[in-house]
Amino acid sequence: MRLVVASGNSGKLGEFRDLLGAGGIDFVAQGELGVLDVEETGLSFVENALLKARNAARATGLPALGDDSGLCVDALAGAPGLYSARYAGGHGNAAANIAKLLAALEGVPAARRTAHFHAVIVVLRHAEDPQPLIAEGSWHGRVLETPRGSGGFGYDPVFLDPESGLSAAELDPARKHRASHRGRALAALQPQLARAFAR
Template identity: 50%
Template sequence: MKPIVLASGNKGKLVEFQQMFETQGIKIVAQSEYGVGDVPETGTTFVENAIIKARHAAEISGEPAIADDSGIEVDALDGQPGIYSARYGGPGAGAVDNYQKLLANMQDKSNRAARFRCVLVYMRHAKDPSPIIASASWEGSIAQGPQGGGGHGYDPIFWVNTDNCSAAELPPERKNALSHRGKALVDLLAQMKALGELPTGETS
């Protein structure tokens, strides 16, 4: 079975994908191992950006590729940051810059409802005309301030109502069960199995 390239430089995402796919006997490899760099995300939707990233990684690596485009949508901000979540804080901004800007923009907002959205695209090769697409969301709200040292991105300020803690305070197994990315991955794996894209039989 060929390895699958993850079209992302995000180490947190890489760990999550590896955890999910190793149970299927699939090796997920970071795009950097093939010399794949980031590609401009010129799409206007999560789906468009995920396809752009997956095609770029598959073209350069010569391997199948999976791309994730995800972000946080805040109702009081008309769905922002959305597809701009990773660069919300401006050029060169890191995760803390991004969520601090979001918290600042939420100071006078009473409606703190929000959700994480994730779209996953699997491309068998760079010219794949029918990539497999999965999507899911994770409902929650914006906390008053950051809590917890786990996770990545906006996790410290995303309040998980069902567990009464931030996403950054969840154990990895629990996060994978609840999260937008975890649910989208389950959907993606189911579609890949149905289409014969995963090995059959017992896996270690």
């Protein structure tokens, strides 16, 4: 089955392929099919994921997967949250986003730097699908004072996984997939996909 992924983020696309690729799904990035990003005007992760998936499904006629995720920091009342990718202004400038986050948390002690990543993944069988598949996952940890590690993407270098004592950027990909918000959401999505596309 061919599924268009409503994202240009190569890191995310790789995670989808690693975690769901064995299910006979051929993931294709929307950019490869000439689909442009849709404006993220939703007021929740679910709304934004649906907007992305519907835009990709409508433009291609294929089933589409959309996701939205972000880092929610308790000491910042849940920010950057929905605006994680564009926290510092431009979209996807990880270094600038991390710098702004660390500046906002300057002087906040480790015990109060708790945070979690949250991911929502939706799949539409077609653009007008009234019953989208929806899966969510969260990954709890805290924000480090300085970046560590060179793997991953986004806020990974400053997110501490309490179970391993490593930053998300220091975890090997397999371990990160098991622990991460996106990995958990994809694990929850897998049986839904199998049921929905078996018919």
